[in-house]
Every structure is written in structure tokens, then in C-alpha cells.
Amino acid sequence: MANIVVAYILWLTGGWLGLHHFYLGRDKQAFVWWATWGGCLGLGWFRDLWRLPEYVYEANNDERYLNELRYRLVVFPRPPFNVARFTGELVVGYLFGILLRLVIPEEYTTEGVGWVLAVILPPYGVAVGVHLVANIGRQKSTMSSPLIGALLGLPWILYRTDNIMPGVLIAAIFVNKFGVQWEAERRNGGHICKRALVLTFCGMIYISMWTSGIYLNCSVTNEHGETIPLREAIPNFFKSPAWENMKETMKRLYEYYKLYGWEKLRQQIVEAMDPTGEANAYKVLGLNDTACQKEVTKRYRELAKEWHPDKVKDPDMKMLAQEKFIEIQKAYDTLSQIQSRRKSTESESRQKSVHNDHTEF
Structure with missing residues (x-):
């Protein structure tokens, strides 16, 4: 009881x-x-x-x-229309639909298999969400009615893959018009352990999908205004000096927070994560972060000559030399791109400054 x-x-x-x-x-x-x-x-x-x-x-x-x-x-031969339930169907249907859309990175949705998945998957997410809310309490619904309604929203998705709201609305209307009926006998979900296990499993799937969506679609911005996707920033973080010296880094960030507050600390955290891979690149080349492009190029040539696979005679060292050579090449490319980008940004800023000065004169 x-x-x-x-x-x-x-x-x-x-x-x-x-x-x-x-x-x-x-x-x-x-x-x-x-x-x-x-x-x-x-x-x-x-x-x-x-x-x-x-x-x-x-x-x-x-x-x-x-x-x-x-x-x-x-x-009422059929459950009457309920505004709260209908609103819930819209919200949950849209949430599940957009979640299945987010697990596909934006750059893969323009053509090929990625585009097909971005068109097909969201309606199924919409149908599951609407069906879930429609089955709460003493009423039940078929899966077919919200699915048909969601698929009728495909023309809008074909126009733009994230435009799923028309399908959500049609699915909710269909399930209320054709899909629901009373369930006089209360459903028994079984033993409490079984119920908890089922909910835990569903929750893990839900969290994993949100995690994938965030990982594949979100980005961070560093102090230079450069936007780095999380799927690039996170692997770089695990190779960064900050990760290798986590305890010391956390202590330093705490002291920084006490001195300068949260806003400055947030910027420090982004920098410590090394989202561009800049700190790791300097470490690979054995340089400090004040090195200019000329120093980077010189050091790269020295290391590339030292670790070139053709220079290594020992067969056991060939694989190590090849991996090291690739790592050196990647570090050089990373630093060269970053310095070139920043040089271009600084040049544009100077030009704007000169233009503004002339305008004021």
C-alpha cells in the first residue's frame, strides 16, 4: 500500500x-x-x-x-484530449528526436550515409518520445500511430535536417486521434529490482546519447578566439602537460580562483586543457611557448633528421622512429598553423586600427 x-x-x-x-x-x-x-x-x-x-x-x-x-x-469510449499530456508529448517527442539528430556530426549530414541517417533517425526518436508519454497512466497507445505521424514530417526534415517540429506535432495529433485507448487493468512492472534495472538501463542509454551529442557537436574557445571542436580538444587534453600533472594543476587553479575569481579561472581551465594541442606540440619539439616560427622550423628540421626512419638502421627501432617522426611532423604542423592564424589575425587587427585612426582624423 x-x-x-x-x-x-x-x-x-x-x-x-x-x-x-x-x-x-x-x-x-x-x-x-x-x-x-x-x-x-x-x-x-x-x-x-x-x-x-x-x-x-x-x-x-x-x-x-x-x-x-x-x-x-x-x-468516454476513448481517453479525452488532455492539454498537459499533449504538451508532454510535444516536449519529449522533440527532445528524443533532436537527440538522435545530434549523435550525427554536422559535417556528415550534407551527403551520403550521414545525410540518410540524419533524415531517418529523428522521426523514430520522435515516435518513441510521443509513445512514451501517451502510455503513462491508465491509457495505452500503439507505436504505429506516432511513427506514421513522425514520418509525415519528413518533407520538412528533407528541407533542413534539424526541422523536426512539424513531425512532432503530427505525431502527437495522430496518437491522440487514432492511437490511444483505455487500459482498465493497472500494469504491473514486476519486482522493484527489475524495475530499477530497466530504468537504469534506459537512463544509461539516454546519458550516453547526450554525451555523444555533446562530444560530437560542441566546441571550446581559447583566449585567441579560436574555436576547437570537443572531439579534437579532449584527445589533446589527455596528451597535455595539464593532464600529466593534474594534481599540481588543480592546486594552481584553486589558488588562481581565490585571487582572480571564476571568470578568469574559466579561461585558465580552457587553456590548461590545451584544446588546440599547442602545449603538447611545444613539448614534443622541446621548446617553450615563446618560440617564434623560425625557432620552431629549425627545431623541427633537427628532430626530423634525427628520427627519420631511413636514418635508423636498427630494425627494432624502425617502428619507434616512424611513430616519433609522425609525432614531430604533427607537432610542427600544429604550431605552424596556429602561428600563421594568429599572425593573420594580428594583421587584420592592425589594419582595422589604422582604418579607424584615419576615419577619426
């Missing part, structure tokens, strides 16, 4: 994670609350404040709730 006091305590302490819904056996709603930060950024959590008693009556198969349910089954 569910206890209303316990339900409200869980609502207050873990409601944004859907703990009260899990306690009441409403696992789908618990997952939606967790995945949407409290049911659409806390709106659903707040609405539960006055909805919880009804949920407790349902969980306990209270006679008053069952009598009301029987009355609904007689008066």
Missing part, C-alpha cells in the same frame, strides 16, 4: 528525479521526469503537488478512484 506522506516526502526530496512516481509504480512517468529535469524543467513536478493524492489512490486501487475510472470508461 502506497502512503501519501511517503509520496510527498519523495516528491519534495527527489521529485525532479521522479522518485515519487517510481514509488507509486509509474515508471514511465518517473523516467520522463528524470529525462526532462522534473517534467519540463520542473513544471510537471510542481503540478504533482495537487495530483499526488489521485496517483496514490490509483496505486492502492482505491474504490473511489476505481468508481471514477468506471464512469470515465462509460462516458
Whole structure:
């Protein structure tokens, strides 16, 4: 038997994670609350404040709730339209659809297999999201109706691969018009361990997809205004001096924070991550970060001559020399590109400054 006091305590302490819904056996709603930060950024959590008693009556198969349910089954052959549920279908459908779109990097969506996946995958995500919300509580729906509705949104996706909202709207309309029906008998999700395992598995998939989307599509900006994709910045970070000396770096960043505050610290963290691979490149060439292009070129030639595979006679050292030579080449290319880019930026800034001075004169 569910206890209303316990339900409200869980609502207050873990409601944004859907703990009260899990306690009441409403696992789908618990997952939606967790995945949407409290049911659409806390709106659903707040609405539960006055909805919880009804949920407790349902969980306990209270006679008053069952009598009301029987009355609904007689008066409404199909579940009536509900604004809150329809809104939830739109939000979750869009969230799941755009999530499947984000797992494909933007540069791969212009042609070929990447473009096909960017067109096909989002409607399936939309259908799953709409279907999930439509099956909360004492109603159920088929998967076919939201999927057909989502696929009808393909013309908009063909025009622009991230334009999935028309498909979401059609899917939500279809599931309410053709897909839902009453479920008189309350579904039993099984033992609590099984339910928790299923929710954990779904949560891990959801988190992994968001992680992939962020990794493949986000970027960081360093103090020179250069934008580096995370999928390049993160591997460079694991080769950076900051990673190798993490303990010392964390101590230094903490001291820096105490002196200069968060905004300056944020910039320091970006620099410490070495997103461009600049610090690692200097380390490979054995130079400090004040070296000019002439010094970089000179050092590169010395090391390239020393580690050229053709110069190594020992067969056991051939592979090592080849790897080292490639690393030296990559470090030289990285520094050359960075210095060339910054030189170009500085030249443009000087030209703008001269132009502004002439204009003022």
C-alpha cells in the first residue's frame, strides 16, 4: 500500500528525479521526469503537488478512484484530449528526436550515409518520445500511430535536417486521434529490482546519447578566439602537460580562483586543457611557448633528421622512429598553423586600427 506522506516526502526530496512516481509504480512517468529535469524543467513536478493524492489512490486501487475510472470508461469510449499530456508529448517527442539528430556530426549530414541517417533517425526518436508519454497512466497507445505521424514530417526534415517540429506535432495529433485507448487493468512492472534495472538501463542509454551529442557537436574557445571542436580538444587534453600533472594543476587553479575569481579561472581551465594541442606540440619539439616560427622550423628540421626512419638502421627501432617522426611532423604542423592564424589575425587587427585612426582624423 502506497502512503501519501511517503509520496510527498519523495516528491519534495527527489521529485525532479521522479522518485515519487517510481514509488507509486509509474515508471514511465518517473523516467520522463528524470529525462526532462522534473517534467519540463520542473513544471510537471510542481503540478504533482495537487495530483499526488489521485496517483496514490490509483496505486492502492482505491474504490473511489476505481468508481471514477468506471464512469470515465462509460462516458468516454476513448481517453479525452488532455492539454498537459499533449504538451508532454510535444516536449519529449522533440527532445528524443533532436537527440538522435545530434549523435550525427554536422559535417556528415550534407551527403551520403550521414545525410540518410540524419533524415531517418529523428522521426523514430520522435515516435518513441510521443509513445512514451501517451502510455503513462491508465491509457495505452500503439507505436504505429506516432511513427506514421513522425514520418509525415519528413518533407520538412528533407528541407533542413534539424526541422523536426512539424513531425512532432503530427505525431502527437495522430496518437491522440487514432492511437490511444483505455487500459482498465493497472500494469504491473514486476519486482522493484527489475524495475530499477530497466530504468537504469534506459537512463544509461539516454546519458550516453547526450554525451555523444555533446562530444560530437560542441566546441571550446581559447583566449585567441579560436574555436576547437570537443572531439579534437579532449584527445589533446589527455596528451597535455595539464593532464600529466593534474594534481599540481588543480592546486594552481584553486589558488588562481581565490585571487582572480571564476571568470578568469574559466579561461585558465580552457587553456590548461590545451584544446588546440599547442602545449603538447611545444613539448614534443622541446621548446617553450615563446618560440617564434623560425625557432620552431629549425627545431623541427633537427628532430626530423634525427628520427627519420631511413636514418635508423636498427630494425627494432624502425617502428619507434616512424611513430616519433609522425609525432614531430604533427607537432610542427600544429604550431605552424596556429602561428600563421594568429599572425593573420594580428594583421587584420592592425589594419582595422589604422582604418579607424584615419576615419577619426
